[in-house]
Amino acid sequence: MKKLVANNQPNFLTRMFANEQIAQIKEIMSSTPHRLDPFFNPQRIAIIGASERGMYPSGVLRNLLDYGYKGEVYPVSLSRETVFGLKAYPDITKTPQTPDLAIIIVPRKAVLATLKQCVQKGVPAAVVITAGFAESDDEGKVLQTKLADFIKTNPITVIGPNCAGLADMHTKAISTRLPVPPKAGTVSFVSQSGALMMALYGLFADRQIGMNRILSLGNQLDVNLSESIAYLVADEKTQVIGTFIEGLQDAPAFANTLQEALIIGKSIILLKSGRTESGQAAAATHTAALAGSAKVFDAVCEQFGAIQVNDISEMMDTLQLAATFGDKLQGAGKIALVTQSGGLGSLSADLVEGFGLIAPPLSKALSQKLLDLPHIPDFGLLANPSDVRGSSVIGEATAETLAPFLNDSDTDAVVLLLAKSAVREQDVETAKSIVDATKSSEKPLIVIWVGQRHPVDDPDWALGHEILREAGIPLFAQASDGLRALSHLFHHWQFREKWLENPTNLQIPERKSKKERENKALSYAENMALLEKYQIPLAPAKLVKNEVDTLVAAQEMGFPVALKAISTELTHKSDAGLVELNLQNADELARAAKRVFERLGGHRIEGLQVQKMLPSGVEVILGISTDPQFGLVLAFGTGGILVELLDDVVLRLPPISETQVREMIKKTKAWRLLQGFRGSPPADIDALVTLIVNLSKMAVEETSTLDGLDLNPVIVLPKGQGAYAVDYRAFR
């Protein structure tokens, strides 16, 4: 058998993503004009349906006036001469200059006519806040179809309808109604749900997280989620992107965007609904597009290092740390836990381990520095967590206690754990001292403060917390919140570093529709040619036409052999008794061949395959399948009963690099089996990796016609002896 060669080009790609290149890519991305630009940086905004009452009709204009938008604003109103003192126009064609952006808040029946006027005026972009379209009744569905037809054939970009608008916190171009003034920063957020975007904006404000752009998409008639995220990835002011997703419209573009974000080092944090049957049903009644397979979605996020979260607080926590610390959360994730509560310390140590972070023992140097401090009790046990007792981390001494940790080169992040309900003055001292400590160090510090913050009888009590918040020190109410967010980000940057060592370049070309490819099983010769072309090794086999030739073939390759009828008419050959295994000699082979012929029941066959029985190895399965959203997907899993019993399968979009293949294998139980389990020898992992890389190449090159391929099982023999597919089935 020929030596297998992997077909990826790590050197070229590694060079491609060197730091200078990444800077270049970012420069090109952010300087390329985009059709979404007018939404966030318009010179002139028209509000069509402006009024002095109503949440949006009045609120949008008030936001523009109150929060410092520098461009011109044209209220458009059928009934008013002025709105909030600004001259109003009866329709958009009457404005003195052409607006860059129209915000449309008119009755649903008037939306189409309004858009027509916008096009007539030359307005390039419109946000349609108005609801009552496809998300509502039959009339709404008809109206939406008409809108869609109009937008397709006219030079205007539309966000909505049925959306809560959008905002840019730097230009103050606000097409929504922000309940609190904007605070400019580096986080952008895009949401399919308008209500959730507005609720989360409040939470961002609450945590004093600076934002760049927020965007709600509504029914996604024109601009969809994938395009929006891609736009934010390219945006130079955006460093961190949060998104709430119900369903994807353009999955390949979404996957490409995740890859771009990974390469240029922007973190994407996703909250996805519609992950279960109940959630999908709920999403379907709303505005979301096809919710799609949660499994493939998860795999794609994992493949490109996007951070998936499970609920609102986890999203906020992770966004906050990403915004606060940027790419500083790099390294192994060595956490120093400093506390005055042994109980909270041991609880947190459990969580550190559970989240895959590390709390290594303190170095001798660090311990000594601590013991030199006057306020550390000499009986304090200085482990990690360090229980330094109350006097060291409550009140003015805190900064001195934290300094050795913040200056320790062997610590990646410091977590201060306080278990105490607020005690007014002292808390202020503690908070100020914590802020002082962080001034002389770049090392990330978070504070986990378990206890009462907001007693009903005295709202000022929360002052200590406010001081930390205003200083930008992330504050959490329980250990798991802060540690989980740290773990997301440490693992994200670790993943990126590893990924860039041996990257791939995702290519998802256009494919024929499923119907055009409709499940045509390949002939034996076609199967063999396909496997050969991509160097997928098959256990030695020969197709013969009669019983006599089976014996010749078997003697050539040596007993024991397996015998199988080959026919595109018959798919479940084992069930039909058309596969005979472990035939030891000529006699057994002859009888088996006879049985197989008897069982054919008149079906035409291409011939009988005689195949050498492989010695025992680790059984795995490999496959290519078609996802309705993402296209071809590679699958690798543990074989035998485990694949069904555990669903122990990992999915990836092709192509995947050798490094990525190894990571993929490690995520399954097969990894332990392959390393030599219960006394069996280590398996030929290198051969398996090469096989998967070649399969990935096949998926890329054959993507326009291939529909699926099963290699089940693949036997991975002991080290040095190779990995071979035993059974195979491809569809075009």
Next chain:
Amino acid sequence: MKKLVANNQPNFLTRMFANEQIAQIKEIMSSTPHRLDPFFNPQRIAIIGASERGMYPSGVLRNLLDYGYKGEVYPVSLSRETVFGLKAYPDITKTPQTPDLAIIIVPRKAVLATLKQCVQKGVPAAVVITAGFAESDDEGKVLQTKLADFIKTNPITVIGPNCAGLADMHTKAISTRLPVPPKAGTVSFVSQSGALMMALYGLFADRQIGMNRILSLGNQLDVNLSESIAYLVADEKTQVIGTFIEGLQDAPAFANTLQEALIIGKSIILLKSGRTESGQAAAATHTAALAGSAKVFDAVCEQFGAIQVNDISEMMDTLQLAATFGDKLQGAGKIALVTQSGGLGSLSADLVEGFGLIAPPLSKALSQKLLDLPHIPDFGLLANPSDVRGSSVIGEATAETLAPFLNDSDTDAVVLLLAKSAVREQDVETAKSIVDATKSSEKPLIVIWVGQRHPVDDPDWALGHEILREAGIPLFAQASDGLRALSHLFHHWQFREKWLENPTNLQIPERKSKKERENKALSYAENMALLEKYQIPLAPAKLVKNEVDTLVAAQEMGFPVALKAISTELTHKSDAGLVELNLQNADELARAAKRVFERLGGHRIEGLQVQKMLPSGVEVILGISTDPQFGLVLAFGTGGILVELLDDVVLRLPPISETQVREMIKKTKAWRLLQGFRGSPPADIDALVTLIVNLSKMAVEETSTLDGLDLNPVIVLPKGQGAYAVDYRAFR
């Protein structure tokens, strides 16, 4: 082979736990005097070391004076005539009457002398707040040993040292320093960590959760966690118990207490640290006792329906719902989700499914009632989640919208999901309307309100939230918090209902120490007698002395057979080549016997065992092992490679009932294999259940001498054909 009979007595036990009996048990438990009574209901309290400064020296006395304690208080002070206007005494022997309780806050070197004076005066109970004992330096360890010796031989009960004290919110007997006034209720909390208890007390106050007793244990010199929880379970005013555990001192008592709580229907919610290596190391440096095996601890909690949580908020959320709804969270867990945000709705539907709750479609009757409401938009899609749009759940209409859900007999709990940042007046209306809605229904309602609550610039903004809180309506900041807590409690009550159908009565008798039992392997005859006594079926086997007899035995039982050398000197027989499997005829048997004799290498054997090879079935493993804390533990798991690859094993303390055994099997992957997997026939689950029930009986009856037993594998044959141990090994 004899028919197997299960040895438990379900009828008797079911009767034992009928409702009237449970009431009787509760009555007896709560009326039995207990040595901890004086700590919570003392008539006279002495504070030894009272002062007008210092957190504890002044704070405890202030709490007693300010929060309404009705008994007498004696400050004891060496230096003061009065403290806060009360006459002070130079030592406790000088107080006019004998206090029930002494609170000791003196330097560590004075603690022993103070305790001696307490005994001299006849004080039955003392809380030692003073720290600096075994948790600190060598001198502290010596002092603690002296204290321990004194307490053991004198009539006084001691909590501490190094504790933060305790409190009773009904009697206002407060031996700690509460930062906010007590609010009496049904929740009790016991903590090994003093700082964490104080922090959590603040959180209880924040959520306005009424409490009964809180208790911090410090170094547990006398009163330990198990006794404290048992005391709270017995206490009639306590309905719900929360606890923070670092390590257990008296594990069998702890398990018994969980069982008692389950029987009488009190919920215990546990947060355990020291679950990982890092956490255990951290706990060991503090005051905790041996952290013990997290696995066995988890199994014991699961076995008796105690609710384990992972962090502080989850504990608070679950305690709050348990306190608010008591045993009303019964039934299948059918949740009605009502929302104005489709996005939050679909996210929550995912979480409902993920937490094992149900969001069934709305009944036609309920849908119709909703459509009859004027404010539900006629295009509103009324599924579950019901996206009823903003106008229906924001402002005054909310009560009308919620009413049909709250009156729906097919709904177990209603979850109102709001995604909105606060808008002052409207929020107050919404909150009042929610409170109105709950007045006419007993059905549990929780509110999940995602959005800003506490803007920095206007603290009054949170008023809507305050109204809900004051009305006792549980309020959560994200969906998973509320839904997780609901799921904990629904599953808890479901578990209890099932458990009471076929209960067991936990018995953990005193055992000899491990050293006294030191791993003595049983002889063949002893093994056989033990298996026979408890009707544990073994695959037919015979012990013979020579090669000739192996053939006689094999012919009697029929080929194929296995051959094994039996010797207490040799434990790893397979590795030593002393087991020969699948011998098909006399010839193979003779050669195998020869090989075995050759490999003995001079070791003495009891004989050769000839054993019938069983037909194929499902391989499982069963065992009894010794946990250093809990004693004998039963183990059941999937056999073959799965036990090592997946660690797919469930543990239980004996005895377990038939119902419990079935639930135990269902928790493993073996369950799917036993039901018939990939075309194999369903296995004899009944025989397996009987075997495990009998093994459980063995563990109970032999507990004082048995150290461990392995049945590996046990082959479960097809239905009706039995389950048989193949290999066995017992230790006394």
